[in-house]
Amino acid sequence: RPDEHPNGRLHAKPPAPPPQIRSMSLLREQRERLREEVVAGRRQAVDRQHTLGKRTARERIDLLLDEGSFTEIDMYRRHQAHGLRIEEQRPHTDGVVTGSGTIHGRRVFVYAQDFTLFGGSLGEAHASKIHKVMDLAISTGSPFIGLNDSGGARIQEGVMSLNGYGGIFQRNVQASGVIPQISVVLGPCAGGAAYSTALADFTFMVRDTAQMYLTGPDVVEAVSGQRVTHAELGGAEVHGGRSGVATFVHDDEESCLEDVRYLVSMLPSNNLDLPPSAPSCDAATDVRPRLAEIVPVEPNKPYDMRQVVAELVDDGDFLELHENWAPNVICVLARIDGDVVGVVGNQPMVLAGVLDVAASQKAARFVRFCDAFSIPLVTLVDVPGFLPGTDQEYAGIIRHGAKLLYAYCEATVPRIQVILRKAYGGAYIVMDSRSIGTDLSLAWPTNEIAVMGAEGAVNVIFRRELAAAADPAELRSELVAEYSEQLVHPHYAAERGLVDDVIDPVQTRSAVARGLAMLRDKRKQPPQRKHGNVPL
Ligand code: HXC
Numbered sequence: 001r002p003d004e005h006p007n008g009r010l011h012a013k014p015p016a017p018p019p020q021i022r023s024m025s026l027l028r029e030q031r032e033r034l035r036e037e038v039v040a041g042r043r044q045a046v047d048r049q050h051t052l053g054k055r056t057a058r059e060r061i062d063l064l065l066d067e068g069s070f071t072e073i074d075m076y077r078r079h080q081a082h083g084l085r086i087e088e089q090r091p092h093t094d095g096v097v098t099g100s101g102t103i104h105g106r107r108v109f110v111y112a113q114d115f116t117l118f119g120g121s122l123g124e125a126h127a128s129k130i131h132k133v134m135d136l137a138i139s140t141g142s143p144f145i146g147l148n149d150s151g152g153a154r155i156q157e158g159v160m161s162l163n164g165y166g167g168i169f170q171r172n173v174q175a176s177g178v179i180p181q182i183s184v185v186l187g188p189c190a191g192g193a194a195y196s197t198a199l200a201d202f203t204f205m206v207r208d209t210a211q212m213y214l215t216g217p218d219v220v221e222a223v224s225g226q227r228v229t230h231a232e233l234g235g236a237e238v239h240g241g242r243s244g245v246a247t248f249v250h251d252d253e254e255s256c257l258e259d260v261r262y263l264v265s266m267l268p269s270n271n272l273d274l275p276p277s278a279p280s281c282d283a284a285t286d287v288r289p290r291l292a293e294i295v296p297v298e299p300n301k302p303y304d305m306r307q308v309v310a311e312l313v314d315d316g317d318f319l320e321l322h323e324n325w326a327p328n329v330i331c332v333l334a335r336i337d338g339d340v341v342g343v344v345g346n347q348p349m350v351l352a353g354v355l356d357v358a359a360s361q362k363a364a365r366f367v368r369f370c371d372a373f374s375i376p377l378v379t380l381v382d383v384p385g386f387l388p389g390t391d392q393e394y395a396g397i398i399r400h401g402a403k404l405l406y407a408y409c410e411a412t413v414p415r416i417q418v419i420l421r422k423a424y425g426g427a428y429i430v431m432d433s434r435s436i437g438t439d440l441s442l443a444w445p446t447n448e449i450a451v452m453g454a455e456g457a458v459n460v461i462f463r464r465e466l467a468a469a470a471d472p473a474e475l476r477s478e479l480v481a482e483y484s485e486q487l488v489h490p491h492y493a494a495e496r497g498l499v500d501d502v503i504d505p506v507q508t509r510s511a512v513a514r515g516l517a518m519l520r521d522k523r524k525q526p527p528q529r530k531h532g533n534v535p536l
Contacts, residue, residue, distance in 0.1 A: 127164020
């Protein structure tokens with residue numbers, strides 16, 4: 001009762017407000033009612049969502065954006081479709097909440113599908129709301145984030161749903177390399193919706209509740225007789241570890257959305273901006289004695305390249321992409337001396353850090369992202385070569401390895417190569433060598449750079465001599481020593497200008513920081529052309 005004071009005493013009714021204010025308060029009331037209706041969704045469906053460990057679309061937006069920053073667009077929108085009784089249900093929002101807000105004070109545009117309405121399925125109105133925020137994100141140069149929880153194309157709306165997806169894909173592609181695009185999968189992401197996540201720069205998934213596939217388990221069984229669960233077909237583990245579709249996998253929605261915020265904090269708003277810098281607690285000139293301890297001198301002893309990264313970057317803090325897919329190469333975003341860098345590193349702990357099909361794809365896509373968004377590249381090299389074998393050749397390692405080569409060759413951002421221990425053959429060239437355009441190549445004094453290892457090289461070039469030798473073992477060890485002495489040391493490359501400096505391992509952080517400062521104003525225009533023909 002508006003005339004009752006909270007302390008229980010009755011007050012005289014205030015005079016009626018002037019008509020303008022009355023209409024404003026009417027509008028407010030109406031919006032509140034509408035919000036109630038759409039916020040609550042269908043109570044049962046909301047409860048089900050919560051029981052599954054999922055949040056509603058608005059709860060997710062609240063977690064994602066800075067408090068109170070969300071401005072909703074198109075809350076009144078509802079479908080105009082007919083047939084199959086769909087006209088009996090015309091909820092406002094049409095099952096997707098769209099608008100804009102800020103993350104750490106920087107503008108982003110967002111949509112969040114509402115599974116409680118039509119299972120978050122995408123019809124004409126739903127799609128056109130997403131198109132609108134995508135257009136605004138592109139025209140304002142702001143990151144775009146999609147929170148997906150949907151049964152895919154709205155079956156009742158037929159081809160209009162498919163048309164809606166096409167419009168999203170078209171915009172995904174127009175926005176590619178212009179604004180960062182982030183796709184978050186928090187429930188089903190069936191059929192066409194999956195393509196939008198594949199076109200985004202980063203895809204997040206949550207364990208147990210998120211699934212992504214083009215055709216669901218029922219269709220799989222009908223077509224092939226194979227019985228498979230939703231999780232086995234397209235759960236977060238599958239896409240985070242096997243297919244490489246998911247860039248990040250999280251245990252719950254809270255940590256997932258928190259990491260989306262962290263990621264956004266390291267990205268520029270668009271391709272004309274620079275990534276935001278942040279003060280570091282560490283001095284870039286620090287000496288890092290741990291570096292010499294982490295990397296063993298023995299060339300084949302494994303170690304964790306992530307420990308090297310932690311020593312090199314500010315506050316030991318970094319965000320690793322595709323942690324469980326192609327772990328023989330690591331790709332991380334971090335800061336050095338306050339500025340964002342993309343670090344690519346061989347991982348000697350997995351398959352001795354060789355390059356294979358998946359590792360080449362993973363690193364290539366990361367290099368291209370960094371290049372598109374002005375993020376300098378630091379490449380940490382400790383690589384025995386490409387993985388040999390029929391599996392790899394049949395899977396097209398030549399084509400996939402070429403992607404990484406292509407990505408580095410066309411990158412115009414500042415590029416620094418650090419060769420820690422060894423760099424052999426084609427993998428040496430591909431890992432951002434001087435010949436393909438690195439700006440600064442640094443090498444540790446213990447490293448080996450050569451066409452191949454000493455044993456293999458001696459077997460090839462002295463095959464006849466070894467076969468004829470009275471004591472082949474003795475001759476082999478003599479030749480191996482000769483090869484190592486003459487060819488396998490950093491000064492061989494440094495004397496020829498392929499390594500710019502041989503550095504003390506403990507000084508690596510400061511050497512890289514100085515290099516980045518030196519290259520900060522790098523400008524390089526790629527040649528005029530419609531687009532290159534990257535080997536896909
Ligand atoms: C219309 C849909 C729907 C859809 C779900 N619903 N998917 N309505 N179109 N595609 C509705 C359900 O009827 C139900 O409505 C509510 O959403 C919740 O769905 P449930 O099935 O009860 O939920 P759940 O058991 O959790 O299963 C979720 C699901 C399942 C796995 C996503 O709904 C499902 O398999 N849906 C169909 C998925 C699909 O094949 N989509 C088409 C993909 S083809 P009520 O009223 O009962 O609450 C596609 C083509 C695009 O997308 C290709 C472009 C390249």
